[in-house]
Amino acid sequence: MLPDLHEIRTADNVGIGYDPAGIGSRFLAFGVDTLVQGVVVIAALVVALALAPAGIAGTLAIALFLLVPLLVSVGYFAVAEALTAGRTPGKRALGLRVIRLDGGAPGLREALVRNIVRIIDLALGIGVVVMFFDRRSRRLGDLAAGTVVVREHRAPTAAAPPGLPPPILRTPDAGPAIDGVEHLGNAEWGALRTFLSRPGMAPDQRARLAAVIAERLCERLGLAPGAPERQWPPELLLERLYLQLLPRMAPAPPGHGMPV
Amino acid sequence: MTPEQFAARRQAGWAELESHLAQARRGALRSVPAADLQRFGVLYRHAASDLAIARRDFAGQPVTEYLNGLCGRAHPLIYRGRPVRPSALPRFYASGLPRAVRAAGPYVAASLALSVAGVLAGWLSVRLRPDLAATLIPDSLFDRMARGEVSGGIGDAPVAASLIIGNNVKVALLCFCGGVLLGIPTALTLLANGWVLGTLASSIHRDGIDYRFWAYIVPHGVIELSVIVLAGATGLMLGDAILRPGLLSRGDALIAVALRAVVLCVGVASLLVVAGLLEGFVSPSDLPTPAKYAIGAGSGVLLYSWLLLGGRTRRAAAPRLQLDAGG
Incomplete structure (x- = not known):
């Protein structure tokens, strides 16, 4: 995982990593939200102008309209974030959301703090400078409210299960048993699986990468310098290792499942 | 266990959690019936424990990233501040x-x-x-x-x-x-x-x-x-x-x-x-x-x-x- 991930701990002490949103996508979301605000203000203006000739009611309408831009500029974000659990229309359009540092949804107080401090963030572009230096791209409002804007990963449908494409295997058989294969575990098998299922690599690139991985694995297997496995083409070694580890990985341990 | 087997065994629960997530209106579970809420909590904890297993066994694999995203979307629905009600204003x-x-x-x-x-x-x-x-x-x-x-x-x-x-x-x-x-x-x-x-x-x-x-x-x-x-x-x-x-x-x-x-x-x-x-x-x-x-x-x-x-x-x-x- 990336080092800049914002990791929270659930009550069961499971880590969930959130991907902080960058300046670009947040700027675009801000643009969309500004458009929405503009529509609200223009709608209010139209109503006010329609009422304007109507004597005292018209004066009141104009007077109230004068308050709209201020209400909208601070109120829109605060209310929208508090009501939608951190997903204003603009953020939703860009797949962003505001969360508290502990991963919870922001309440009205957090939303108010981060959006009142927006005044300072927008002034002289201080916010952008602060975002640039903060590891999680937080602006001053986020720092004061204890929030971070994260990317919300698009939900894959249940019909399209998450997984790697099938591994590309050129040798259907596992070959002779490799010495020390019992030293390898989940991590190595996962690496082999990822390498073998990567599509569209140039053949010479693939061979070079395979040689690097094979060298590392040979060390881990504890193979002597003259072992026959070292003479195999690296890609063949990797495929055979994968296939020999597969039976150990494939049978699911009993009693592991949960009644879901 | 391969990631595919792991996913196949648990997918039903994940899909159910997804459907609950889709039901949440405006990022809140207010409109969800009480029985479903309890189910949501159970499903969320199972998904979180699956995430813990996946992080250990399938680090960096798509199934782990998927579970991370699923738990990440469910977490803010459960953990949040107390909502502000207009009826609290007079007292404030x-x-x-x-x-x-x-x-x-x-x-x-x-x-x-x-x-x-x-x-x-x-x-x-x-x-x-x-x-x-x-x-x-x-x-x-x-x-x-x-x-x-x-x-x-x-x-x-x-x-x-x-x-x-x-x-x-x-x-x-x-x-x-x-x-x-x-x-x-x-x-x-x-x-x-x-x-x-x-x-x-x-x-x-x-x-x-x-x-x-x-x-x-x-x-x-x-x-x-x-x-x-x-x-x-x-x-x-x-x-x-x-x-x-x-x-x-x-x-x-x-x-x-x-x-x-x-x-x-x-x-x-x-x-x-x-x-x-x-x-x-x-x-x-x-x-x-x-x-x-x-x-x-x-x-x-x-x-x-x-x-x-x-x-x-x-x-x-x-x-x-x-x-x-x-x-």
Whole structure:
């Protein structure tokens, strides 16, 4: 995982990593939200102008309209974030959301703090400078409210299960048993699986990468310098290792499942 | 176990959690029936434990990333602050806000001191260099005074009130958010606000006390200046949290104080509506000067008896009595 991930701990002490949103996508979301605000203000203006000739009611309408831009500029974000659990229309359009540092949804107080401090963030572009230096791209409002804007990963449908494409295997058989294969575990098998299922690599690139991985694995297997496995083409070694580890990985341990 | 087998075994639960997530309206589970809510909690915990397994066994694989995203989307639905209900507002104004004001006592005093310093500096500078009065007094103030004196018609009053409310709310919010820059913008705002009053009062009083001037200031000024001082106090709270965080880290201290202070800031800023209406309708009106003074004094008495007395409870005497009875 990336080092800049914002990791929270659930009550069961499971880590969930959130991907902080960058300046670009947040700027675009801000643009969309500004458009929405503009529509609200223009709608209010139209109503006010329609009422304007109507004597005292018209004066009141104009007077109230004068308050709209201020209400909208601070109120829109605060209310929208508090009501939608951190997903204003603009953020939703860009797949962003505001969360508290502990991963919870922001309440009205957090939303108010981060959006009142927006005044300072927008002034002289201080916010952008602060975002640039903060590891999680937080602006001053986020720092004061204890929030971070994260990317919300698009939900894959249940019909399209998450997984790697099938591994590309050129040798259907596992070959002779490799010495020390019992030293390898989940991590190595996962690496082999990822390498073998990567599509569209140039053949010479693939061979070079395979040689690097094979060298590392040979060390881990504890193979002597003259072992026959070292003479195999690296890609063949990797495929055979994968296939020999597969039976150990494939049978699911009993009693592991949960009644879901 | 391969990631595919792992996913195949658990997918039903994940898909069910996904469908619950899709049901959540506006990022909340308010519209979800109680039985489903319990199921949601169970599904979420199972997904989280699957994530723990996946992080250990399938680090960096798509299934892990998928589970991470699934749990990441479900987590904020369960963990969140208490929702704010409109029905809590009367109680907030009756006791919460006055208590918050009193709790901020030292900061209010500091904010008041800064404002008074601004007034004194403004007063003295005009007194010492009367020839520079025109430069010392901010321009817009003359305009505003002129408009205030000229406009007596009720027709413009609503518009003026709106402009005034908007402007003052901006100042109050600026006072709050200046806190994140160590409170320096807050202090400058308070000084400048005092300066305006000081220079203006000084130049008008060169020829003795002008009761008409104060009749224009007092009706709304009591509330307006009090609110600016209180809003300034919230900004100073933030600055102080950064400078003297105590046992917390500076960042955590700022967050804790900001979440408390924002309630105070927004609460007192709402009073600016009252001040703005007084400034738009009463201050420039043709009411007799004594009536204007009475309105100003009345607003002050109401404001401060509310802020100083609201939400006080009688000292609990019960524990002491019990001790006496026991001994």
